[in-house]
Amino acid sequence: MSAYPPILNNLIRRLSRLPGLGEKSAARIAMYLLKAQGDEIEALSENIRQLRDGIRTCGTCFHFTDAQVCPLCADPVRKTGELCIVESTSDLLAIEQSGAFRGRYHVLQGVLAPLDGIGPDQLRIKELFARIGSEGISEIIIATNPSSEGEATAHYLLQLLKNHPVRVTRIAYGIPMGGDLKYTDRITLERALKGRQIF
Ligand SMILES: [Zn+2]
Numbered sequence: 757m758s759a760y761p762p763i764l765n766n767l768i769r770r771l772s773r774l775p776g777l778g779e780k781s782a783a784r785i786a787m788y789l790l791k792a793q794g795d796e797i798e799a800l801s802e803n804i805r806q807l808r809d810g811i812r813t814c815g816t817c818f819h820f821t822d823a824q825v826c827p828l829c830a831d832p833v834r835k836t837g838e839l840c841i842v843e844s845t846s847d848l849l850a851i852e853q854s855g856a857f858r859g860r861y862h863v864l865q866g867v868l869a870p871l872d873g874i875g876p877d878q879l880r881i882k883e884l885f886a887r888i889g890s891e892g893i894s895e896i897i898i899a900t901n902p903s904s905e906g907e908a909t910a911h912y913l914l915q916l917l918k919n920h921p922v923r924v925t926r927i928a929y930g931i932p933m934g935g936d937l938k939y940t941d942r943i944t945l946e947r948a949l950k951g952r953q954i955f
Pocket residue numbers: 814815816817818819825826827828829830
């Protein structure tokens with residue numbers, strides 16, 4: 757039996773389903789909300805409601821946006837010839853925050869995972885090929901994660917792209933900054949060596 761009243765207990769249970777939150781953090785947030793001052797609870801509920809009603813995916817790159825076309829696709833300064841393929845919006849944001857890429861993106865909205873019923877038709881692959889034809893893309897950078905699904909998706913795309921007049925590149929694997937060679941796994945080391953560059 758929980759020591760919390762049912763209303764509080766329900767909130768804690770619901771919050772603990774959120775990614776990255778365990779029961780303890782959920783309980784801490786619930787207690788904070790219980791003591792929240794002014795209209796903080798109403799403002800939070802309104803933000804969540806707006807999220808559901810006001811956020812959609814960009815019709816071009818499938819990044820989240822509140823407009824028909826996202827700010828990245830609408831930005832005239834960004835290069836149009838380079839297209840970076842990512843699994844998710846969070847991966848897009850990570851690359852964007854690095855400031856290392858100034859081209860355009862395409863969010864697949866997942867990776868191939870046949871066991872979970874996710875095949876090519878569940879991803880934004882058809883839309884990707886439509887863009888290659890219409891946007892004058894000269895380079896496709898495949899930035900799916902180095903997981904088995906991310907790799908399988910990258911290879912699948914590579915096969916499909918073979919007959920297209922575009923340069924296909926894959927983001928490099930390597931040793932993380934602050935890493936240590938002796939603690940690095942064999943596959944990462946092997947790929948870091950294969951992907952070596954002139955110094
Ligand atoms: Zn977009």
